[in-house]
Amino acid sequence: MGAMIGAGRDAAADPSSLRSHNLGIVMRMLRDHGSLSRKEIEHNTGMVAASVTNLVADLHDRGLVRDVRGGVGEARRRGRPRILVEAVPDRCVALAVRVARTRVTAELHSSAGLLLDSSSRGVTLAWGQPGDIAHAIADLVKRAEARAAEHGAVLLACVVTMPGPVGSDNRIADTAEFGWGHLELVNLIHTAGVRRDLAVDVINDSNAAALAEHAALPVPRPPVMLYIEGSVGSGIGGGVVADGRILTGGRGYGGELGHVTVDWRGRACVCGANGCLAAYIGPDALLTSARLTDLAQMAGPQAALDEFRARLDRGEKRAVDVAIRAGDILGAAMRSVYDVVNPTALVLGGYLAGMRRWLEPGLQLQLAPRTERLAPLAIESGRLGRRAGLVGAARHGLTAMFDDPTLVPVLRREAAVSEPA
Numbered sequence: 001m002g003a004m005i006g007a008g009r010d011a012a013a014d015p016s017s018l019r020s021h022n023l024g025i026v027m028r029m030l031r032d033h034g035s036l037s038r039k040e041i042e043h044n045t046g047m048v049a050a051s052v053t054n055l056v057a058d059l060h061d062r063g064l065v066r067d068v069r070g071g072v073g074e075a076r077r078r079g080r081p082r083i084l085v086e087a088v089p090d091r092c093v094a095l096a097v098r099v100a101r102t103r104v105t106a107e108l109h110s111s112a113g114l115l116l117d118s119s120s121r122g123v124t125l126a127w128g129q130p131g132d133i134a135h136a137i138a139d140l141v142k143r144a145e146a147r148a149a150e151h152g153a154v155l156l157a158c159v160v161t162m163p164g165p166v167g168s169d170n171r172i173a174d175t176a177e178f179g180w181g182h183l184e185l186v187n188l189i190h191t192a193g194v195r196r197d198l199a200v201d202v203i204n205d206s207n208a209a210a211l212a213e214h215a216a217l218p219v220p221r222p223p224v225m226l227y228i229e230g231s232v233g234s235g236i237g238g239g240v241v242a243d244g245r246i247l248t249g250g251r252g253y254g255g256e257l258g259h260v261t262v263d264w265r266g267r268a269c270v271c272g273a274n275g276c277l278a279a280y281i282g283p284d285a286l287l288t289s290a291r292l293t294d295l296a297q298m299a300g301p302q303a304a305l306d307e308f309r310a311r312l313d314r315g316e317k318r319a320v321d322v323a324i325r326a327g328d329i330l331g332a333a334m335r336s337v338y339d340v341v342n343p344t345a346l347v348l349g350g351y352l353a354g355m356r357r358w359l360e361p362g363l364q365l366q367l368a369p370r371t372e373r374l375a376p377l378a379i380e381s382g383r384l385g386r387r388a389g390l391v392g393a394a395r396h397g398l399t400a401m402f403d404d405p406t407l408v409p410v411l412r413r414e415a416a417v418s419e420p421a
Protein backbone atom coordinates (compact mmCIF):
# COMPACT_ATOMS: atom_id res chain seq x y z
CA MET A 1 0.00 0.00 0.00
CA GLY A 2 1.20 3.52 0.45
CA ALA A 3 0.97 5.23 -2.93
CA MET A 4 -2.69 5.61 -3.54
CA ILE A 5 -3.30 7.06 -6.91
CA GLY A 6 -2.25 5.36 -10.07
CA ALA A 7 -0.20 2.62 -8.46
CA GLY A 8 -0.77 -0.38 -10.66
CA ARG A 9 -4.33 0.51 -11.50
CA ASP A 10 -3.62 0.97 -15.16
CA ALA A 11 -1.50 -2.14 -15.53
CA ALA A 12 -2.62 -4.37 -18.40
CA ALA A 13 -5.00 -6.95 -17.00
CA ASP A 14 -3.98 -10.59 -17.12
CA PRO A 15 -6.90 -13.00 -16.54
CA SER A 16 -6.28 -13.39 -12.80
CA SER A 17 -5.91 -9.66 -12.14
CA LEU A 18 -9.02 -9.03 -14.22
CA ARG A 19 -10.84 -11.53 -12.05
CA SER A 20 -9.56 -9.86 -8.85
CA HIS A 21 -10.66 -6.53 -10.27
CA ASN A 22 -14.18 -7.84 -10.97
CA LEU A 23 -14.41 -9.47 -7.53
CA GLY A 24 -13.45 -6.10 -6.08
CA ILE A 25 -16.20 -4.37 -8.06
CA VAL A 26 -18.80 -6.72 -6.57
CA MET A 27 -17.46 -6.25 -3.01
CA ARG A 28 -17.46 -2.45 -3.30
CA MET A 29 -20.98 -2.53 -4.69
CA LEU A 30 -22.21 -4.59 -1.74
CA ARG A 31 -20.37 -2.29 0.68
CA ASP A 32 -21.95 0.82 -0.79
CA HIS A 33 -25.46 -0.47 -1.56
CA GLY A 34 -26.08 -3.18 1.01
CA SER A 35 -27.61 -6.45 -0.09
CA LEU A 36 -28.37 -6.95 -3.78
CA SER A 37 -29.81 -9.71 -5.89
CA ARG A 38 -27.61 -11.35 -8.51
CA LYS A 39 -29.81 -9.70 -11.15
CA GLU A 40 -29.13 -6.28 -9.62
CA ILE A 41 -25.39 -6.97 -9.61
CA GLU A 42 -25.65 -7.93 -13.30
CA HIS A 43 -27.58 -4.79 -14.04
CA ASN A 44 -25.24 -2.46 -12.09
CA THR A 45 -22.00 -3.93 -13.41
CA GLY A 46 -23.03 -4.81 -16.95
CA MET A 47 -21.56 -8.28 -16.42
CA VAL A 48 -23.34 -11.35 -17.77
CA ALA A 49 -25.28 -13.67 -15.47
CA ALA A 50 -22.75 -16.51 -15.62
CA SER A 51 -19.90 -14.18 -14.59
CA VAL A 52 -21.87 -12.79 -11.68
CA THR A 53 -22.82 -16.27 -10.48
CA ASN A 54 -19.21 -17.35 -10.73
CA LEU A 55 -17.82 -14.26 -8.95
CA VAL A 56 -20.37 -14.47 -6.15
CA ALA A 57 -19.54 -18.18 -5.69
CA ASP A 58 -15.85 -17.29 -5.38
CA LEU A 59 -16.59 -14.57 -2.77
CA HIS A 60 -18.83 -17.02 -0.95
CA ASP A 61 -16.00 -19.57 -0.76
CA ARG A 62 -13.79 -16.95 0.81
CA GLY A 63 -16.41 -16.21 3.44
CA LEU A 64 -16.83 -12.67 2.14
CA VAL A 65 -20.51 -12.85 1.11
CA ARG A 66 -23.57 -14.86 2.04
CA ASP A 67 -27.08 -15.37 0.71
CA VAL A 68 -29.95 -13.84 2.61
CA ARG A 69 -33.69 -13.99 2.07
CA GLY A 70 -34.75 -10.51 1.13
CA GLY A 71 -37.62 -8.23 0.42
CA VAL A 72 -40.19 -8.58 3.18
CA GLY A 73 -43.25 -6.73 1.97
CA GLU A 74 -42.01 -6.48 -1.59
CA ALA A 75 -44.32 -6.65 -4.56
CA ARG A 76 -43.43 -10.19 -5.56
CA ARG A 77 -45.54 -12.10 -3.05
CA ARG A 78 -46.06 -15.12 -5.25
CA GLY A 79 -43.29 -17.40 -6.31
CA ARG A 80 -40.07 -18.08 -4.51
CA PRO A 81 -38.61 -15.61 -2.00
CA ARG A 82 -36.02 -13.25 -3.35
CA ILE A 83 -32.45 -14.32 -2.57
CA LEU A 84 -30.03 -11.46 -2.00
CA VAL A 85 -26.27 -11.39 -1.66
CA GLU A 86 -24.77 -9.44 1.22
CA ALA A 87 -21.25 -8.87 2.46
CA VAL A 88 -20.33 -10.79 5.61
CA PRO A 89 -19.78 -7.86 7.97
CA ASP A 90 -16.84 -9.16 9.99
CA ARG A 91 -14.85 -11.50 7.74
CA CYS A 92 -12.14 -8.85 7.24
CA VAL A 93 -10.87 -6.47 9.85
CA ALA A 94 -8.23 -3.75 10.07
CA LEU A 95 -6.55 -2.21 13.09
CA ALA A 96 -6.39 1.58 13.22
CA VAL A 97 -3.85 3.14 15.57
CA ARG A 98 -3.58 6.79 16.57
CA VAL A 99 -0.27 8.03 17.91
CA ALA A 100 -0.31 10.91 20.38
CA ARG A 101 2.28 12.26 22.78
CA THR A 102 1.52 10.00 25.73
CA ARG A 103 -0.82 7.33 24.34
CA VAL A 104 -1.42 5.09 21.40
CA THR A 105 -5.09 4.30 20.84
CA ALA A 106 -6.30 1.46 18.67
CA GLU A 107 -9.63 0.42 17.19
CA LEU A 108 -10.41 -2.80 15.39
CA HIS A 109 -12.92 -2.21 12.59
CA SER A 110 -14.61 -4.67 10.27
CA SER A 111 -15.04 -4.13 6.54
CA ALA A 112 -18.67 -3.22 7.25
CA GLY A 113 -17.52 -0.48 9.62
CA LEU A 114 -18.32 -2.34 12.84
CA LEU A 115 -16.17 -1.42 15.83
CA LEU A 116 -15.09 -4.78 17.26
CA ASP A 117 -12.57 -3.70 19.88
CA SER A 118 -10.76 -0.69 21.24
CA SER A 119 -7.79 -0.36 23.53
CA SER A 120 -4.86 1.89 24.27
CA ARG A 121 -1.38 1.88 25.75
CA GLY A 122 0.58 4.57 27.50
CA VAL A 123 3.90 5.47 25.89
CA THR A 124 6.82 7.67 26.80
CA LEU A 125 8.15 9.59 23.84
CA ALA A 126 11.07 11.93 24.14
CA TRP A 127 11.40 14.45 21.33
CA GLY A 128 13.16 12.78 18.42
CA GLN A 129 13.01 9.37 20.12
CA PRO A 130 10.54 6.64 19.19
CA GLY A 131 10.77 5.30 22.75
CA ASP A 132 8.65 2.19 23.28
CA ILE A 133 6.07 3.07 20.66
CA ALA A 134 6.84 0.17 18.32
CA HIS A 135 6.40 -2.30 21.18
CA ALA A 136 3.16 -0.66 22.26
CA ILE A 137 1.82 -0.96 18.70
CA ALA A 138 3.04 -4.56 18.39
CA ASP A 139 1.18 -5.32 21.60
CA LEU A 140 -2.02 -3.79 20.19
CA VAL A 141 -1.60 -5.83 16.99
CA LYS A 142 -1.25 -9.02 19.04
CA ARG A 143 -4.51 -8.23 20.80
CA ALA A 144 -6.17 -7.49 17.45
CA GLU A 145 -4.99 -10.82 16.01
CA ALA A 146 -6.60 -12.61 18.97
CA ARG A 147 -9.87 -10.69 18.58
CA ALA A 148 -9.89 -11.35 14.83
CA ALA A 149 -9.42 -15.07 15.45
CA GLU A 150 -12.40 -15.07 17.85
CA HIS A 151 -14.55 -13.61 15.06
CA GLY A 152 -13.17 -15.96 12.40
CA ALA A 153 -11.91 -12.82 10.73
CA VAL A 154 -8.79 -12.05 8.73
CA LEU A 155 -6.70 -9.14 10.04
CA LEU A 156 -5.70 -7.40 6.82
CA ALA A 157 -3.72 -4.40 7.96
CA CYS A 158 -2.52 -2.17 10.75
CA VAL A 159 -2.74 1.49 9.81
CA VAL A 160 -1.01 4.01 12.06
CA THR A 161 -2.05 7.65 11.85
CA MET A 162 0.32 10.49 12.67
CA PRO A 163 -0.10 14.22 12.87
CA GLY A 164 2.18 15.81 10.28
CA PRO A 165 3.34 14.72 6.86
CA VAL A 166 3.98 11.07 6.00
CA GLY A 167 5.49 10.04 2.68
CA SER A 168 4.10 7.32 0.42
CA ASP A 169 7.07 5.13 1.42
CA ASN A 170 5.64 5.23 4.99
CA ARG A 171 8.40 7.56 6.06
CA ILE A 172 7.44 10.08 8.66
CA ALA A 173 8.72 13.53 7.86
CA ASP A 174 10.19 15.71 10.55
CA THR A 175 7.40 17.11 12.68
CA ALA A 176 7.37 19.81 15.28
CA GLU A 177 5.40 17.50 17.54
CA PHE A 178 7.59 14.36 17.56
CA GLY A 179 10.84 15.30 15.91
CA TRP A 180 10.99 11.93 14.16
CA GLY A 181 12.94 12.77 11.05
CA HIS A 182 12.37 9.96 8.57
CA LEU A 183 11.76 7.37 11.21
CA GLU A 184 11.33 3.82 9.86
CA LEU A 185 8.37 3.12 12.11
CA VAL A 186 7.00 0.24 10.04
CA ASN A 187 10.28 -1.61 10.26
CA LEU A 188 10.46 -1.00 14.01
CA ILE A 189 6.94 -2.41 14.41
CA HIS A 190 7.88 -5.60 12.55
CA THR A 191 11.08 -5.88 14.56
CA ALA A 192 8.97 -5.59 17.72
CA GLY A 193 7.24 -8.81 16.75
CA VAL A 194 4.50 -8.10 14.20
CA ARG A 195 4.52 -10.72 11.43
CA ARG A 196 6.17 -9.45 8.25
CA ASP A 197 3.24 -10.45 6.04
CA LEU A 198 0.84 -8.13 7.85
CA ALA A 199 0.48 -4.88 5.91
CA VAL A 200 1.55 -2.03 8.20
CA ASP A 201 1.00 1.45 6.90
CA VAL A 202 1.56 4.93 8.30
CA ILE A 203 -0.60 7.78 7.06
CA ASN A 204 -1.39 11.36 8.01
CA ASP A 205 -4.28 11.63 10.49
CA SER A 206 -6.21 14.30 8.58
CA ASN A 207 -5.94 12.27 5.38
CA ALA A 208 -7.46 9.35 7.27
CA ALA A 209 -10.24 11.59 8.58
CA ALA A 210 -10.90 12.84 5.04
CA LEU A 211 -11.39 9.28 3.80
CA ALA A 212 -13.84 8.52 6.62
CA GLU A 213 -15.86 11.70 6.05
CA HIS A 214 -16.04 10.91 2.34
CA ALA A 215 -17.37 7.44 3.09
CA ALA A 216 -19.94 8.96 5.48
CA LEU A 217 -21.49 11.01 2.66
CA PRO A 218 -24.55 9.58 0.90
CA VAL A 219 -24.11 7.66 -2.37
CA PRO A 220 -23.34 8.83 -5.03
CA ARG A 221 -20.35 10.34 -3.25
CA PRO A 222 -18.44 13.31 -4.64
CA PRO A 223 -15.75 12.23 -7.13
CA VAL A 224 -13.34 14.78 -5.63
CA MET A 225 -13.79 16.00 -2.05
CA LEU A 226 -11.75 18.41 0.03
CA TYR A 227 -11.56 18.00 3.79
CA ILE A 228 -10.15 20.61 6.12
CA GLU A 229 -10.16 20.37 9.90
CA GLY A 230 -8.98 22.49 12.78
CA SER A 231 -7.90 21.16 16.16
CA VAL A 232 -5.90 22.31 19.14
CA GLY A 233 -3.49 19.41 18.79
CA SER A 234 -2.61 19.56 15.12
CA GLY A 235 -3.69 22.98 13.90
CA ILE A 236 -5.13 22.89 10.40
CA GLY A 237 -5.06 19.53 8.65
CA GLY A 238 -6.55 18.54 5.38
CA GLY A 239 -7.00 15.89 2.78
CA VAL A 240 -8.20 15.35 -0.76
CA VAL A 241 -10.23 12.27 -1.61
CA ALA A 242 -10.46 11.34 -5.30
CA ASP A 243 -12.26 8.25 -6.62
CA GLY A 244 -12.75 7.06 -3.05
CA ARG A 245 -9.04 7.14 -2.24
CA ILE A 246 -6.73 9.54 -0.46
CA LEU A 247 -4.94 11.67 -3.05
CA THR A 248 -1.45 12.37 -1.79
CA GLY A 249 0.47 12.84 -5.02
CA GLY A 250 3.82 11.59 -6.24
CA ARG A 251 5.63 11.16 -2.93
CA GLY A 252 2.74 11.20 -0.51
CA TYR A 253 3.01 14.75 0.78
CA GLY A 254 0.03 16.22 -1.09
CA GLY A 255 -3.36 17.14 0.29
CA GLU A 256 -1.99 19.56 2.89
CA LEU A 257 -4.75 22.11 2.46
CA GLY A 258 -3.69 23.96 5.61
CA HIS A 259 -0.48 25.04 3.91
CA VAL A 260 -1.92 26.63 0.80
CA THR A 261 -0.39 30.11 0.53
CA VAL A 262 -2.79 32.95 1.18
CA ASP A 263 -0.15 35.70 1.47
CA TRP A 264 3.33 35.13 0.13
CA ARG A 265 4.83 37.81 2.37
CA GLY A 266 2.63 36.85 5.30
CA ARG A 267 2.97 35.35 8.75
CA ALA A 268 5.49 32.63 9.52
CA CYS A 269 3.98 29.13 9.62
CA VAL A 270 5.17 26.14 11.68
CA CYS A 271 6.00 24.35 8.40
CA GLY A 272 8.79 26.82 7.65
CA ALA A 273 6.95 28.77 4.94
CA ASN A 274 5.28 32.15 5.12
CA GLY A 275 1.64 33.03 4.68
CA CYS A 276 0.07 29.55 4.92
CA LEU A 277 -3.66 29.28 5.55
CA ALA A 278 -2.87 27.59 8.89
CA ALA A 279 -1.13 30.75 10.11
CA TYR A 280 -4.46 32.61 9.74
CA ILE A 281 -7.17 30.16 10.74
CA GLY A 282 -5.18 27.88 13.08
CA PRO A 283 -6.10 27.93 16.79
CA ASP A 284 -3.34 30.36 17.83
CA ALA A 285 -4.24 32.83 15.08
CA LEU A 286 -7.96 32.79 15.87
CA LEU A 287 -7.41 33.12 19.62
CA THR A 288 -4.98 36.02 19.14
CA SER A 289 -7.39 37.88 16.85
CA ALA A 290 -10.25 37.21 19.25
CA ARG A 291 -8.12 38.46 22.18
CA LEU A 292 -8.42 35.16 23.99
CA THR A 293 -4.71 34.41 24.47
CA ASP A 294 -4.84 35.17 28.20
CA LEU A 295 -7.63 32.67 28.65
CA ALA A 296 -5.73 30.14 26.51
CA GLN A 297 -2.73 30.54 28.79
CA MET A 298 -4.78 30.15 31.96
CA ALA A 299 -7.33 27.54 30.98
CA GLY A 300 -5.76 25.93 27.91
CA PRO A 301 -6.39 26.45 24.20
CA GLN A 302 -9.40 24.13 24.04
CA ALA A 303 -11.22 26.08 26.75
CA ALA A 304 -10.37 29.31 24.92
CA LEU A 305 -11.73 27.91 21.64
CA ASP A 306 -14.91 26.87 23.45
CA GLU A 307 -15.23 30.43 24.74
CA PHE A 308 -14.66 31.74 21.22
CA ARG A 309 -17.48 29.53 20.00
CA ALA A 310 -19.73 30.69 22.85
CA ARG A 311 -19.07 34.31 21.86
CA LEU A 312 -19.95 33.48 18.27
CA ASP A 313 -23.21 31.95 19.42
CA ARG A 314 -23.95 35.10 21.40
CA GLY A 315 -23.18 37.19 18.32
CA GLU A 316 -20.37 39.19 19.94
CA LYS A 317 -18.97 41.50 17.31
CA ARG A 318 -15.25 40.84 17.69
CA ALA A 319 -15.66 37.07 17.57
CA VAL A 320 -18.01 37.28 14.60
CA ASP A 321 -15.62 39.59 12.72
CA VAL A 322 -12.75 37.15 13.33
CA ALA A 323 -14.81 34.20 12.07
CA ILE A 324 -16.11 36.04 8.99
CA ARG A 325 -12.58 37.08 8.08
CA ALA A 326 -11.40 33.48 8.58
CA GLY A 327 -14.10 32.44 6.10
CA ASP A 328 -12.74 34.90 3.52
CA ILE A 329 -9.19 33.61 3.92
CA LEU A 330 -10.33 29.97 3.83
CA GLY A 331 -12.41 30.75 0.74
CA ALA A 332 -9.46 32.31 -1.07
CA ALA A 333 -7.33 29.24 -0.32
CA MET A 334 -10.06 26.85 -1.43
CA ARG A 335 -10.47 28.79 -4.69
CA SER A 336 -6.82 28.04 -5.46
CA VAL A 337 -7.40 24.38 -4.69
CA TYR A 338 -10.57 24.43 -6.81
CA ASP A 339 -8.48 25.46 -9.79
CA VAL A 340 -6.15 22.49 -9.30
CA VAL A 341 -8.45 19.55 -8.50
CA ASN A 342 -11.98 20.86 -9.22
CA PRO A 343 -13.64 19.46 -6.09
CA THR A 344 -17.41 18.95 -5.91
CA ALA A 345 -17.61 18.97 -2.12
CA LEU A 346 -15.82 20.64 0.78
CA VAL A 347 -16.20 19.11 4.23
CA LEU A 348 -15.26 21.10 7.34
CA GLY A 349 -14.08 19.20 10.42
CA GLY A 350 -12.93 19.88 13.97
CA TYR A 351 -13.64 23.40 15.22
CA LEU A 352 -14.09 24.59 11.63
CA ALA A 353 -17.30 22.50 11.49
CA GLY A 354 -18.62 24.39 14.51
CA MET A 355 -17.77 27.72 12.83
CA ARG A 356 -19.40 26.82 9.51
CA ARG A 357 -22.28 29.31 9.83
CA TRP A 358 -19.79 32.18 10.06
CA LEU A 359 -17.26 30.78 7.59
CA GLU A 360 -19.76 30.12 4.85
CA PRO A 361 -20.42 33.72 3.70
CA GLY A 362 -16.71 34.28 3.03
CA LEU A 363 -16.30 30.85 1.49
CA GLN A 364 -19.23 31.42 -0.89
CA LEU A 365 -18.07 34.91 -1.80
CA GLN A 366 -14.49 33.88 -2.54
CA LEU A 367 -15.53 30.76 -4.44
CA ALA A 368 -18.26 32.51 -6.44
CA PRO A 369 -16.03 33.33 -9.46
CA ARG A 370 -15.68 29.55 -9.91
CA THR A 371 -18.85 28.07 -8.47
CA GLU A 372 -21.15 30.47 -10.33
CA ARG A 373 -19.36 30.34 -13.66
CA LEU A 374 -18.10 26.76 -13.71
CA ALA A 375 -19.63 24.22 -11.34
CA PRO A 376 -20.93 24.36 -7.77
CA LEU A 377 -19.17 23.12 -4.66
CA ALA A 378 -21.23 21.65 -1.83
CA ILE A 379 -20.10 22.78 1.63
CA GLU A 380 -20.79 20.36 4.47
CA SER A 381 -19.85 19.76 8.09
CA GLY A 382 -18.08 16.55 9.04
CA ARG A 383 -20.36 13.86 10.43
CA LEU A 384 -17.90 11.81 12.50
CA GLY A 385 -16.14 14.32 14.75
CA ARG A 386 -13.08 13.01 16.55
CA ARG A 387 -13.73 9.43 15.46
CA ALA A 388 -13.01 10.27 11.82
CA GLY A 389 -9.25 9.59 11.94
CA LEU A 390 -9.48 6.02 13.25
CA VAL A 391 -12.51 5.16 11.10
CA GLY A 392 -10.66 6.39 8.01
CA ALA A 393 -7.44 4.61 8.91
CA ALA A 394 -9.31 1.30 9.17
CA ARG A 395 -11.06 1.96 5.88
CA HIS A 396 -7.73 2.71 4.26
CA GLY A 397 -6.38 -0.59 5.62
CA LEU A 398 -9.28 -2.49 4.09
CA THR A 399 -8.86 -0.87 0.66
CA ALA A 400 -6.51 -3.66 -0.43
CA MET A 401 -9.28 -6.24 0.04
CA PHE A 402 -11.78 -4.17 -1.96
CA ASP A 403 -9.17 -3.97 -4.74
CA ASP A 404 -8.37 -7.67 -4.60
CA PRO A 405 -10.66 -9.92 -2.54
CA THR A 406 -8.42 -12.91 -3.34
CA LEU A 407 -6.20 -11.64 -0.48
CA VAL A 408 -8.73 -13.40 1.73
CA PRO A 409 -8.20 -17.18 1.74
CA VAL A 410 -10.85 -19.68 0.67
CA LEU A 411 -12.74 -21.19 3.59
CA ARG A 412 -13.99 -24.43 2.09
CA ARG A 413 -12.56 -26.37 -0.79
CA GLU A 414 -15.53 -28.41 -2.02
CA ALA A 415 -17.50 -25.45 -3.32
CA ALA A 416 -14.63 -23.78 -5.16
CA VAL A 417 -15.74 -22.94 -8.67
CA SER A 418 -12.98 -22.42 -11.15
CA GLU A 419 -10.15 -20.59 -9.50
CA PRO A 420 -7.01 -22.70 -10.01
CA ALA A 421 -5.43 -20.84 -7.07
Ligand SMILES: [Zn+2]
Pocket residue numbers: 258259269270271272273276278
Ligand atom coordinates in the same frame (compact mmCIF):
# COMPACT_ATOMS: atom_id res chain seq x y z
ZN1 LIG B 1 2.62 26.14 6.50
